[in-house]
Amino acid sequence: MGERLLRLQLMLLAAFGVLVVRLVHLQLVHGHMYRRLAEQNRVRLVHEPSPRGLILDSQGRVMAGSQTIFRVAVVPQETPDLASLLAQISPLTHRSPEVLRAQYQKERSFAFVPATIVSYVPKETALQLEEARWRLPGLLVKSETVRAYPGGSVAAHVLGYLSQPTAEELPRLKSYGVRPTQLVGRIGIERLLDDVLRGTSGGLMVEVNNRGKQVRVLGAKPPEGGGLVILTLDVQLQSLIAQALGSQAGAAVALNPTTGAVLAMVSSPSFSPESFVITSGDTVRRLLIDPQAPLMNRSTVGMYTPGSIAKLITAAAALDQHVITPHTTIVCHGALTIGDRTFHCWNQDGHGPLTLPEALMQSCNVYFMTVGRRLGVARLRAAMERIGWGRRSGWPMEEQPGHLPSRRLTEGEVAMLAIGQGEVLVTATQAAVMASAFANGGSVVTPWIVQSVEGRPGPRPVSRRIGWSAATLEAVREGMRMVVSHPDGTGHRAFTSTVSIAGKTGTAQTHEPGRPHGWFVGFCPVEQPRVAMAIVSEHGGSGGDLPAAIARSICEYVSAAETL
Amino acid sequence: MKISLRLSQRWDASLLGAAAAITCAGLIAMASATNTLNPELAVRHGVYATLGLLVFLGVSSTHYRRWTDLAMAVYAISLLALLAVSVVGTMRLGATRWLSIFGLSLQPSELAKCAVVLLLAHYLGGQPKPLPTRAVWISASLAGLPALLIFHQPDLGSATILAAIWFGMAWVAGLSRRWLVALAIGACALLPFAWHVLKAYQRDRLLAFVDPHADPLGAGYTIIQSTIAIGSGQLFGRGWFSGTQNQLNFLPERHSDFIFSVIGEEWGLIGCLVVIVSFCILLARMVRIALDISDPQGRLLVTGLFCWIGYQAFINMGMVAGLLPVVGVPLPLVSYGGSSMVILWLMLGLAHSVQRASRE
Numbered sequence: 001m002g003e004r005l006l007r008l009q010l011m012l013l014a015a016f017g018v019l020v021v022r023l024v025h026l027q028l029v030h031g032h033m034y035r036r037l038a039e040q041n042r043v044r045l046v047h048e049p050s051p052r053g054l055i056l057d058s059q060g061r062v063m064a065g066s067q068t069i070f071r072v073a074v075v076p077q078e079t080p081d082l083a084s085l086l087a088q089i090s091p092l093t094h095r096s097p098e099v100l101r102a103q104y105q106k107e108r109s110f111a112f113v114p115a116t117i118v119s120y121v122p123k124e125t126a127l128q129l130e131e132a133r134w135r136l137p138g139l140l141v142k143s144e145t146v147r148a149y150p151g152g153s154v155a156a157h158v159l160g161y162l163s164q165p166t167a168e169e170l171p172r173l174k175s176y177g178v179r180p181t182q183l184v185g186r187i188g189i190e191r192l193l194d195d196v197l198r199g200t201s202g203g204l205m206v207e208v209n210n211r212g213k214q215v216r217v218l219g220a221k222p223p224e225g226g227g228l229v230i231l232t233l234d235v236q237l238q239s240l241i242a243q244a245l246g247s248q249a250g251a252a253v254a255l256n257p258t259t260g261a262v263l264a265m266v267s268s269p270s271f272s273p274e275s276f277v278i279t280s281g282d283t284v285r286r287l288l289i290d291p292q293a294p295l296m297n298r299s300t301v302g303m304y305t306p307g308s309i310a311k312l313i314t315a316a317a318a319l320d321q322h323v324i325t326p327h328t329t330i331v332c333h334g335a336l337t338i339g340d341r342t343f344h345c346w347n348q349d350g351h352g353p354l355t356l357p358e359a360l361m362q363s364c365n366v367y368f369m370t371v372g373r374r375l376g377v378a379r380l381r382a383a384m385e386r387i388g389w390g391r392r393s394g395w396p397m398e399e400q401p402g403h404l405p406s407r408r409l410t411e412g413e414v415a416m417l418a419i420g421q422g423e424v425l426v427t428a429t430q431a432a433v434m435a436s437a438f439a440n441g442g443s444v445v446t447p448w449i450v451q452s453v454e455g456r457p458g459p460r461p462v463s464r465r466i467g468w469s470a471a472t473l474e475a476v477r478e479g480m481r482m483v484v485s486h487p488d489g490t491g492h493r494a495f496t497s498t499v500s501i502a503g504k505t506g507t508a509q510t511h512e513p514g515r516p517h518g519w520f521v522g523f524c525p526v527e528q529p530r531v532a533m534a535i536v537s538e539h540g541g542s543g544g545d546l547p548a549a550i551a552r553s554i555c556e557y558v559s560a561a562e563t564l
Numbered sequence: 565m566k567i568s569l570r571l572s573q574r575w576d577a578s579l580l581g582a583a584a585a586i587t588c589a590g591l592i593a594m595a596s597a598t599n600t601l602n603p604e605l606a607v608r609h610g611v612y613a614t615l616g617l618l619v620f621l622g623v624s625s626t627h628y629r630r631w632t633d634l635a636m637a638v639y640a641i642s643l644l645a646l647l648a649v650s651v652v653g654t655m656r657l658g659a660t661r662w663l664s665i666f667g668l669s670l671q672p673s674e675l676a677k678c679a680v681v682l683l684l685a686h687y688l689g690g691q692p693k694p695l696p697t698r699a700v701w702i703s704a705s706l707a708g709l710p711a712l713l714i715f716h717q718p719d720l721g722s723a724t725i726l727a728a729i730w731f732g733m734a735w736v737a738g739l740s741r742r743w744l745v746a747l748a749i750g751a752c753a754l755l756p757f758a759w760h761v762l763k764a765y766q767r768d769r770l771l772a773f774v775d776p777h778a779d780p781l782g783a784g785y786t787i788i789q790s791t792i793a794i795g796s797g798q799l800f801g802r803g804w805f806s807g808t809q810n811q812l813n814f815l816p817e818r819h820s821d822f823i824f825s826v827i828g829e830e831w832g833l834i835g836c837l838v839v840i841v842s843f844c845i846l847l848a849r850m851v852r853i854a855l856d857i858s859d860p861q862g863r864l865l866v867t868g869l870f871c872w873i874g875y876q877a878f879i880n881m882g883m884v885a886g887l888l889p890v891v892g893v894p895l896p897l898v899s900y901g902g903s904s905m906v907i908l909w910l911m912l913g914l915a916h917s918v919q920r921a922s923r924e
Contacts, residue, residue: 005851005854005863008736008870012874013844015878016843019881019882023833023836023837026795026885027795027797027799027828028833031795031796031798032798035795035796035798037795038793038808041789041812041814042808207812209812210814211813
């Protein structure tokens with residue numbers, strides 16, 4: 001009896017021993033882990049996104065800002081009858097119940113997390129749905145602040161668009177606090193200045209009880225809004241050009257000829273940056289596979305054969321090297337034979353005898369082919385290089401360098417080069433820089449577009465002097481003046497009585513016969529130029545047609561505008 | 565000198581001290597556990613503890629034989645009470661365990677445990693060693709009847725406590741080894757059938773014990789939260805009123821069955837060891853008392869109490885720490901519950917009375 005009692009006690013002591021071992025295991029061996037779990041139980045981090053920085057034009061007009069949009073979601077655990085709910089909201093949202101259900105299947109995660117079934121509804125629809133919520137249990141209309149582009153597609157290529165970071169980018173961005181569902185900039189200013197525009201997310205550290213209800217706030221970090229970016233663009237000028245180009249593919253660049261600041265940069269076809277934010281992946285996919293490549297910024301990336309606008313360089317180089325004088329007369333008979341090939345002027349009957357300004361005004365091929373041969377390929381190419389062709393202009397975003405021939409050229413090819421045909425490609429930006437050089441007295445500017453970031457002025461690139469004499473420039477400018485003002489000038493379509501314009505047209509032959517690129521480069525007012533421009537219509541026909549007309553619109557706007 | 569001797573002769577320091585230490589630890593933990601639940605409960609708990617102490621003082625001055633003589637009467641009352649519960653009992657948390665009398669909740673199963681200890685002490689005390697077969701069956705039935713009624717409430721945990729009490733008392737009273745083997749074989753044979761007797765929630769609890777994370781928001785929730793609470797206490801605990809699992813409501817039943825988790829969270833391993841060591845001292849003291857007394861009834865009474873407190877304490881702390889499946893069994897002298905507190909202190913008073921008798 002006694003010993004049996006002692007044995008019972010021993011058993012119990014052993015049991016308590018096991019208990020102590022278990023406690024040691026929980027509290028000492030894994031204590032840290034359980035402490036962490038207790039913290040995870042009670043601490044929630046609530047992310048507060050920062051508002052993205054505004055992008056304004058030079059006049060303070062909003063080009064990229066914020067808007068509140070409405071999305072429609074369904075909370076699975078609160079929806080007793082999904083089919084009925086989808087059927088009821090189908091007419092209001094203009095989507096069939098099948099489409100809604102498919103989206104629901106795709107978006108559904110936890111039972112208490114709302115699944116977004118319509119990513120955008122207009123405000124009226126949102127209000128209607130909100131009013132009907134009492135009979136649609138489980139429906140949720142939520143508002144979200146997203147990027148807005150008031151100009152729509154007007155400056156889409158310059159501004160860029162937003163999308164989620166890719167798997168490759170995420171590791172780097174995570175260290176800056178970017179979350180996988182956050183949107184970052186792609187192309188354009190949105191990408192270039194993304195770290196400024198993003199701002200810094202804030203957050204709340206919240207203590208919750210077992211019901212997930214907030215008990216108190218443990219800490220708060222307010223989000224820092226993105227910095228303000230002001231561009232040199234003039235949105236009204238930009239819209240004007242975009243509208244004038246319409247559905248014609250092409251590009252147009254307008255610069256301040258003295259500083260190089262970009263006043264307008266249009267690429268057509270364009271796209272709506274908002275479609276990346278408020279609609280589904282379908283729209284985006286269509287943009288990406290569109291053969292017309294609407295996402296490409298043709299102003300800086302589109303390389304085109306320059307055609308006759310190259311004659312300005314041929315002229316300036318020849319004058320500068322004293323190969324010709326402004327009064328040098330060459331007779332155009334309508335064709336030129338070099339070796340065993342015959343090259344035709346666009347006027348088959350011939351222009352007759354022409355001085356330099358007249359040859360520019362009429363864009364005579366024979367004149368400039370002759371001059372080009374006299375100049376020689378080395379000096380011709382050197383001049384093109386000096387004016388920035390064949391290399392990137394220093395533009396901070398996506399850009400192509402264009403192309404100049406580097407191999408030995410035949411005589412015929414040299415003549416072709418002198419009139420901007422053959423193995424030569426330029427972008428609209430490079431053409432605008434060339435126009436600026438004649439406007440500002442012989443300096444090659446670097447185009448720039450960021451006026452200020454968070455109040456601090458952006459970098460101001462320097463310009464380079466080419467070294468052409470004043471006489472050279474004056475002779476070429478005279479010709480450019482006549483191109484527009486003279487009734488026989490190829491660019492007479494650009495003429496307006498309100499302002500004096502100097503320019504040069506180009507109709508560049510391409511691989512598709514009968515479908516040339518049309519160019520117009522120029523500046524205005526001639527006496528004290530405020531804008532230099534280059535417009536190219538892709539396979540759009542003669543430069544004297546649409547491009548010249550657009551040039552006139554630009555110049556009329558600029559002369560009327562007080563500040564640019 | 566003389567005074568202190570008399571004092572130590574009047575009161576058994578280890579018994580009273582250990583029990584008081586456990587009760588005090590319970591009061592401290594209760595204050596915190598009920599803080600965000602219902603602070604009034606802590607006050608009531610204090611009242612019950614005081615009541616228990618008074619009962620202890622009163623009962624320990626009587627002779628325990630008086631109580632064992634009345635065992636049959638107490639037993640009858642407890643059976644009536646158990647029957648009453650199944651008819652007019654208050655349902656709470658899916659079990660009908662309480663009788664509501666004049667606004668007070670009484671738990672007849674506690675009375676039943678007391679009655680069984682007294683009755684078995686009385687009956688088995690008069691039996692020869694080794695226990696004759698007839699005695700085994702009768703004593704088992706005496707314990708089994710209330711056990712069945714309790715099991716029906718349903719309250720599996722308390723029913724097993726009666727089984728443990730019977731086994732311990734029978735073993736000390738002279739249960740032969742043959743019976744031990746027979747019982748063991750019988751238990752193993754019945755185990756598969758036991759599964760079917762279990763209710764759905766009891767099965768869930770068994771499954772949750774095996775893998776609490778299989779149903780983390782359902783049956784496994786309590787165990788997961790309890791182990792987190794205890795583990796997060798580490799060595800010194802998070803401090804009084806500072807346990808987050810406790811204060812933020814993550815721990816269910818923290819004032820009753822899971823009060824040990826609160827101790828673990830707020831007082832750490834040190835706090836847990838204080839409670840466990842106090843229980844060991846208390847139980848060791850009871851063994852000493854049982855060995856000192858020559859009267860078999862007295863010995864069996866203390867043995868019964870030993871089994872009761874030891875087994876119940878281990879089951880509760882084991883389940884709270886995730887060693888055993890969850891069975892609704894409170895921690896003696898610590899968990900909230902007036903019936904349990906007062907009746908346990910009454911039994912401790914009887915144990916003290918046995919101790920006094922052994923000195924004469």
